[in-house]
Amino acid sequence: MKKFCIVLWLVFLLTNCDKDADYDKTKAVSAFVQIDPLQIDKALEKVEMKLPPQKRNLFWSGSASLQNQSIENFEKNFSITERGFFKKVKEISFKKSSPLWFFYSGDIDDHFVFAPVIKNEKVFVLDTAGVLSAYDLVSEKKIWKSQIFKKSFLKNYHTPKISYADGKIFCIAGVNKIAAANQSDGKVLWSKEIAAIPVSTPVSDGKSLYVSTNDNKLYAFDAISGELLWVQAGIARPTAILGAADLVIYKDLVIASYSSGEIYAVNKKTGEPLWSQDLNINKATTSDFYLNDVDATPVVKDDVIYAIGNGGLMKAISIKDGNYLWKKQIAGITDFWLADEFLFVINNDNKLLAISRKTGGIKWISQLPHLKKEKKPQTKFIYSGLVMAGDKLLVSRADGELLIISPFDGKLEKTFEFGKKISHSPVVINNKIYLHAIGKYIIDLIEIE
DSSP states (O other), rough: HHHHHHHHHHHHHHHHOOSSSSGGGGGGGOOEEEEOOOOOOOOGGOOOOOOOOOOOOEEEEOHHHHEEESSSBOOOOOOOTBBOOOSSSEEEEESSOOOOHHHHHGGGGGOOOOOOOETTEEEEOOOTTTTEEEEETTOEEEEEEEEEEEOSOOOOOOOOEEEEEEEEEEEESSSSSSEEEETTTTOOOEEEOSSBBBOOEEESSSSSSEHHHHHHHHEETTTTTOOOOEEEEEOOOOSSSOOOOEEEEETTTTEEEEETTTEEOOOOEOOOEEEEEOOOOOOOTOOOOOOOOOOOOOOEEETTEEETTTTOOOOHHHHHHHHEEEEOOOOOOHHHHHHHHEEEEEEEEEEEEEEETOOOOEEEEEOOOSSSTTGGGGBOEEEEEEEEEETTTEEEEETTTTEETTTOOOOEEEEEEESSEEEEEEEEEEEEEEEEEEEEEEEEEEEEE
């Protein structure tokens, strides 16, 4: 009788679900099993939060996660002055050579500029016209410029990303091409076309170059010649969110994150996958409205990888065998930061969390500004990333704001507005903060002392 009642109940549910009925996708909810709602871990209430010592940083490779492996707290003097935290804010304009570029540029929401490379008082930037330029940070003069990707007045490159290794600038721009340029003069050393579109910032250990593509494949090239070495394929699934996690090089591995919600540990010499982990808690695997992308770049310390996905899970994973040490029901797409024994993470509800990297317990939760207009989800603020500098958390927001937050309790101490679009974590070099920003008619490098 009990089984019969269950069957009748299931039939009732099925017959009352009209698959042809109209529905509003903006009101769709994720198919989560609520296993671990956010809550403060009482065991951490009396645990003292210790910050790592500040270290001066003189080089920015293009990836915040790779910088996090060597420095957890950048040197930055936040001496209070009459003007607030900073002595001065300067904007270095990267003017375009032709006004026609702006005529065809379209809506600013369709354009992105990402983290620059900074080395030896020089800044390297790739713009949406496919031009790689080098500037002297002291004199603010252009050193050289190089047309890396084919010039077109009718379209712009949407995802221009660069990185540096061993005297070379590696470039992608949202087309099926990857290029390497000489840092001294911008000359193209090699350029390769592949069967897919690179989406992650290319990263190199000096010998090989690695990049992931929009069809969930990991490519390895010889960094000097551009020769294709190997390709590793994950589960094919179209990328659903504009963005992609950077690859992480750690010892003999490359950590790749895919839009399927999976991360892979791959032997960087052979391309052999050693293990994979799924960051999805969502059960509606065929859903057309739930996105499982991994867009936040994993961070690694002491042979443990910390990763978060839009599919609902954050995990600490042993790099040796791929087993997870803990998992939390937290979804996010924003690059996060590791400092000493804590991870500082922004989830999809724009809550900033201090998470114990050993246990996954939450020490504090702070609600960041969430909606530009109350009760209008489409006005949700997008946070681009965060770093620790000068014993504070620096958080960049896509609409052109920089937030200064205490790492001890998540209290918002100061907000700075720049009025330009920012799509990367703050860059901290030699006691200064840099933001590569795009406005309606100009691309700037914002320098903050």
